[in-house]
Amino acid sequence: MEEMSDFQRQLREVKSQHNESEQKLVKVEETVSELSKKISGIKEMFLLAVCVLLSLFIVIFMVFMLGAKTFDLHSPDPDLFSTQGVDESTVSQRRKWTPTGDKILIGAWLNTSKDAIVSNEQKAGAFWQRITQYYNSSPLLVGTTPRELIQCKQRWGRINDLVSKFVGCYDTAMRAQKSGQNDDDVMKAAQDIYYNDHRIKFSLEHAWRELRHDMKWCSTYQAKDTGKEKHKQVYSVDGEDDGGEPEARPVGVKAAKAASKKKKIGKEEDLSVLQSMFEIKEKIANRKVLERLLAKKEPLSKMETSLKNKLMSEML
Numbered sequence: 001m002e003e004m005s006d007f008q009r010q011l012r013e014v015k016s017q018h019n020e021s022e023q024k025l026v027k028v029e030e031t032v033s034e035l036s037k038k039i040s041g042i043k044e045m046f047l048l049a050v051c052v053l054l055s056l057f058i059v060i061f062m063v064f065m066l067g068a069k070t071f072d073l074h075s076p077d078p079d080l081f082s083t084q085g086v087d088e089s090t091v092s093q094r095r096k097w098t099p100t101g102d103k104i105l106i107g108a109w110l111n112t113s114k115d116a117i118v119s120n121e122q123k124a125g126a127f128w129q130r131i132t133q134y135y136n137s138s139p140l141l142v143g144t145t146p147r148e149l150i151q152c153k154q155r156w157g158r159i160n161d162l163v164s165k166f167v168g169c170y171d172t173a174m175r176a177q178k179s180g181q182n183d184d185d186v187m188k189a190a191q192d193i194y195y196n197d198h199r200i201k202f203s204l205e206h207a208w209r210e211l212r213h214d215m216k217w218c219s220t221y222q223a224k225d226t227g228k229e230k231h232k233q234v235y236s237v238d239g240e241d242d243g244g245e246p247e248a249r250p251v252g253v254k255a256a257k258a259a260s261k262k263k264k265i266g267k268e269e270d271l272s273v274l275q276s277m278f279e280i281k282e283k284i285a286n287r288k289v290l291e292r293l294l295a296k297k298e299p300l301s302k303m304e305t306s307l308k309n310k311l312m313s314e315m316l
Contacts (some may be wrong), residue, residue, distance in 0.1 A: 099206040106210045108134035128153050159207045166202050169193040
């Protein structure tokens with residue numbers, strides 16, 4: 001009976017421990033559920049914060065793009081990080097490029113690059129300083145705000161890029177020219193080709209007409225009508241041009257130096273050949289004189305003896 005009572009007592013203790021364990025397990029499950037809810041809430045808050053930041057970034061980007069549309073698309077990029085406060089109207093007016101300004105810039109670049117004395121064999125800084133001085137000294141720009149070097153350089157880069165692309169479109173239109181079509185029809189076809197390729201309208205026709213007869217931008221397609229007279233432009237800083245044939249680029253300073261050096265080397269080689277021939281002839285003559293002195297039986301004079309000894313020492 002005592003053993004049975006002990007067993008029952010132990011059984012009751014085990015049951016009570018089991019009940020406590022179940023209660024603890026329930027509490028743990030409740031805690032885990034609360035933590036999972038908190039974590040999901042934190043994740044939702046994080047995603048919400050990310051969405052808000054992305055929305056703010058998109059709004060700022062749209063405002064920036066709308067503000068950028070107020071500037072001239074054909075002008076150099078504005079200095080957005082400049083520390084100097086400049087009036088917006090002044091910036092917009094100063095950045096605007098006109099066809100007259102483009103023609104003056106093109107003339108300044110062509111005259112500087114084709115200078116027979118300096119040419120383009122110089123540092124980029126000095127090269128663009130000369131172009132900027134030519135541009136700002138034009139009488140057609142009196143009373144306007146002078147351009148800076150970086151503005152002229154960026155504008156020329158855009159002109160060069162767009163005109164080079166349009167040259168290919170114009171060549172394609174020339175090859176596709178049909179009988180009865182005039183120059184206006186070819187130009188319209190080239191404009192359409194350019195728009196289809198680049199999705200923008202070519203707005204630098206005035207610049208293309210200034211550069212079309214230069215060797216770098218001239219058309220590679222020869223028109224079928226050879227009776228037409230082709231004209232060339234003599235470029236000036238003031239933007240005026242005359243007719244004529246396409247002008248080839250002058251020889252650069254380095255090329256001229258290399259050519260003169262090559263001629264000098266050729267002359268030196270010719271002189272060395274002549275000198276070696278004279279030396280051979282002189283040796284032959286000296287040998288003949290020495291043979292005569294050695295064959296002479298009579299006593300030699302002092303002069304003949306010294307000459308014989310000298311010739312013998314040279315032969316040795």
